[in-house]
Amino acid sequence: MAGLMRWTIPVFAGFGMLALMAATPARAQQGLDEPFQAQFNKALEGKVVAYVPVAMNFDLTEGWYAGVKHELAPYGVKVEVRDPNWSTNAGAQAVTTLLSEKPAVIIVHNPDVQTYAKLLQRAEKEGIYIIQINMGSAYRSTVFVGANWTEIGERDTTAVVDACKGKSNKIAIIQGALSAAASAYTLKGVENVLAKHPEIQVVSSQAADWDAAKAKAITQTVLKQHPDICGIVGFWDGMDIGTAAAVKEGGLTGKVFVATSGGGETRGACDQVKAGAFDLDVSYDVPTQAADMAAMIKWLLASGMKAGETKSSIYTTLIPITKANADAPGTCWSLAAMQNKP
Amino acid sequence: MRDRNDGPSYGRRVTAAVWFRPSQQNIVFALFAVLFVLFSLFLHGFLTTDNMLTLLQNVAVLGILGLGMAVVVIGRGIDISLVASLAVPPGLVLQMVQNGHSLPYALLTAFALSLAFGLVNGWLIAYAEVPSLFATLATGLFLAGLGQVALFKLDVVQWSPGMNALTVIGQGTIAGLPVPILMFGLTAIAVMLFLRLTRIGTYIYAIGDNPNAARITGIPTRPAIVLQYVLAALVGAFAGLVLAASVNSMPTRIYNSTLIYDVILVVVLGGIGLSGGRGGVLNVVIGTLLIGTMLNAMTIMDVSYSGQNLIKGLVLLVAILADSFVNPRNEETAQQGDI
Numbered sequence: 218m219a220g221l222m223r224w225t226i227p228v229f230a231g232f233g234m235l236a237l238m239a240a241t242p243a244r245a246q247q248g249l250d251e252p253f254q255a256q257f258n259k260a261l262e263g264k265v266v267a268y269v270p271v272a273m274n275f276d277l278t279e280g281w282y283a284g285v286k287h288e289l290a291p292y293g294v295k296v297e298v299r300d301p302n303w304s305t306n307a308g309a310q311a312v313t314t315l316l317s318e319k320p321a322v323i324i325v326h327n328p329d330v331q332t333y334a335k336l337l338q339r340a341e342k343e344g345i346y347i348i349q350i351n352m353g354s355a356y357r358s359t360v361f362v363g364a365n366w367t368e369i370g371e372r373d374t375t376a377v378v379d380a381c382k383g384k385s386n387k388i389a390i391i392q393g394a395l396s397a398a399a400s401a402y403t404l405k406g407v408e409n410v411l412a413k414h415p416e417i418q419v420v421s422s423q424a425a426d427w428d429a430a431k432a433k434a435i436t437q438t439v440l441k442q443h444p445d446i447c448g449i450v451g452f453w454d455g456m457d458i459g460t461a462a463a464v465k466e467g468g469l470t471g472k473v474f475v476a477t478s479g480g481g482e483t484r485g486a487c488d489q490v491k492a493g494a495f496d497l498d499v500s501y502d503v504p505t506q507a508a509d510m511a512a513m514i515k516w517l518l519a520s521g522m523k524a525g526e527t528k529s530s531i532y533t534t535l536i537p538i539t540k541a542n543a544d545a546p547g548t549c550w551s552l553a554a555m556q557n558k559p
Numbered sequence: 560m561r562d563r564n565d566g567p568s569y570g571r572r573v574t575a576a577v578w579f580r581p582s583q584q585n586i587v588f589a590l591f592a593v594l595f596v597l598f599s600l601f602l603h604g605f606l607t608t609d610n611m612l613t614l615l616q617n618v619a620v621l622g623i624l625g626l627g628m629a630v631v632v633i634g635r636g637i638d639i640s641l642v643a644s645l646a647v648p649p650g651l652v653l654q655m656v657q658n659g660h661s662l663p664y665a666l667l668t669a670f671a672l673s674l675a676f677g678l679v680n681g682w683l684i685a686y687a688e689v690p691s692l693f694a695t696l697a698t699g700l701f702l703a704g705l706g707q708v709a710l711f712k713l714d715v716v717q718w719s720p721g722m723n724a725l726t727v728i729g730q731g732t733i734a735g736l737p738v739p740i741l742m743f744g745l746t747a748i749a750v751m752l753f754l755r756l757t758r759i760g761t762y763i764y765a766i767g768d769n770p771n772a773a774r775i776t777g778i779p780t781r782p783a784i785v786l787q788y789v790l791a792a793l794v795g796a797f798a799g800l801v802l803a804a805s806v807n808s809m810p811t812r813i814y815n816s817t818l819i820y821d822v823i824l825v826v827v828l829g830g831i832g833l834s835g836g837r838g839g840v841l842n843v844v845i846g847t848l849l850i851g852t853m854l855n856a857m858t859i860m861d862v863s864y865s866g867q868n869l870i871k872g873l874v875l876l877v878a879i880l881a882d883s884f885v886n887p888r889n890e891e892t893a894q895q896g897d898i
Binding site: 272274275276279302303395420421422423424426428429430433434435437438439441442455458459462466484485552 | 810
């Protein structure tokens with residue numbers, strides 16, 4: 218074909234040959250050096266990212282770890298876990314030790330708003346980028362990636378209020394642990410919605426300490442006192458398995474609207490919604506959060522920006538899981554698949 | 560050996576007031592009765608059949624654990640590892656079934672694990688003579704750690720369809736009674752029969768009352784102590800299965816909670832002295848009822864979390880104060896000491 222073109226339209230043929238040569242690497246004489254990638258690779262190679270969750274061994278923290286590691290390991294970045302296993306003291310100690318070890322980045326999952334605040338400030342002064350995930354501290358660091366808890370409280374409560382239309386207007390609230398910022402911020406969201414709906418009566422608002430057994434006990438007692446309750450706002454799906462079990466045992470599934478939130482792992486979220494345990498589970502999609510963190514780490518390391526020079530947040534776009542989308546691919550994620558991703 | 564139910568100075572007081580001996584058990588029972596009557600009169604919705612059943616159901620697991628602890632405390636020991644026994648073997652059952660093993664095989668493995676764990680505890684305390692507080696503190700940590708490192712993928716082990724045959728022990732009702740209450744009742748009867756009717760039960764009281772005297776009279780104290788811890792581990796595992804079936808999952812990090820204090824509270828509040836040799840199943844039931852009544856009433860009244868802790872602490876203080884007024888420390892406790 219090239220021959221035909223040469224005979225018929227000689228001028229175009231010349232251009233055509235040139236274009237072909239440029240487009241075919243095998244025949245290229247010289248490649249063009251992409252001027253930025255070497256710098257990027259060099260900036261990332263051998264860097265250490267330390268990860269201090271409140272504990273490993275549950276879907277959120279395992280998911281974040283798997284996601285960040287999968288994105289960064291190919292560039293020679295080492296992701297190290299310091300697992301305080303639910304001990305705030307051990308966590309503070311881990312962060313203090315990291316101050317002297319000087320990793321390039323620390324990813325922190327705060328147990329409360331105060332404990333790590335001063336430590337994180339010191340770390341950024343010493344040039345360590347601090348990325349806070351989902352549970353922020355009083356100190357805003359370079360990056361916060363996470364759910365907007367107030368929005369979650371508002372969404373859950375709005376759904377419950379809607380479900381209560383024309384019914385008893387009595388609702389119950391199952392909070393998490395009182396010391397946790399996530400629980401307090403969510404409660405604020407609940408209050409925001411309730412302020413606009415004076416007809417709604419809160420018959421019970423108790424903390425169940427993120428514990429399924431306690432949530433079940435509280436819900437059972439409340440349901441016996443107010444069997445005409447029309448909705449329950451729960452603060453975490455892992456705990457509200459107990460809330461849902463109480464509703465089911467009371468024979469009230471479908472009559473009491475259960476709204477909750479969580480990381481969106483298939484077993485804990487989509488499967489439970491499909492089984493009718495939860496009517497709404499607002500998910501802060503863990504793989505997206507992990508990808509956001511990994512992207513920020515790449516950008517920060519490559520840019521060489523001073524730690525704490527600018528501070529901002531990436532709030533996670535929430536996925537409301539209901540019966541309508543619980544079966545759809547991509548609504549939930551599987552921890553096993555994330556950990557075994559090639 | 561003295562009668563198993565007497566207070567520290569039974570002989571002096573027996574003629575004075577037969578109808579109300581101010582023992583810890585009776586004080587707590589009176590406290591429970593007063594609270595119960597007050598709530599029934601003034602708290603709307605408290606005294607209904609439904610609410611009574613809920614009350615009992617909510618403390619059933621705590622009660623079962625209390626029974627396991629009671630056996631050990633009567634023999635003058637303590638088992639801090641009870642919550643690990645509750646969390647790890649039942650968690651293993653759920654995990655194994657999730658991984659595709661059959662339910663009977665998983666149950667058998669968990670039973671073997673509990674048995675081995677109880678034997679280790681017992682051996683450490685009876686033969687290596689490590690104080691029970693330290694021995695069980697360490698073994699409990701070990702078992703919980705083993706679970707986290709080697710056995711479970713996640714802290715919360717989810718219920719899988721293969722487990723459904725076991726749902727009956729934690730959910731639903733039989734003859735109108737919620738099953739967890741029945742499980743508590745059955746365990747209570749079994750433990751009572753063991754303590755009252757078997758020779759080993761009597762040995763345990765003797766060992767708790769005075770270990771050296773028990774040994775001199777020819778009681779095989781060491782095997783009896785081993786048996787106590789084996790029983791506690793098995794009862795703990797059973798409580799764990801009831802809990803898991805009830806909330807459709809096994810939150811294994813319950814090990815990090817303050818549940819063990821509640822268990823000790825139930826036992827001690829009920830009147831089983833930590834110095835051993837006294838009390839029985841009835842004490843555990845009374846202690847459990849008191850805690851259950853308080854928790855239930857406070858939930859109905861929607862008392863805040865911190866408020867609940869404050870009230871729980873106050874009631875415990877009142878019970879302990881009353882006990883030390885009517886049963887002051889005497890020569891016996893001075894010689895033997897208590898925990």
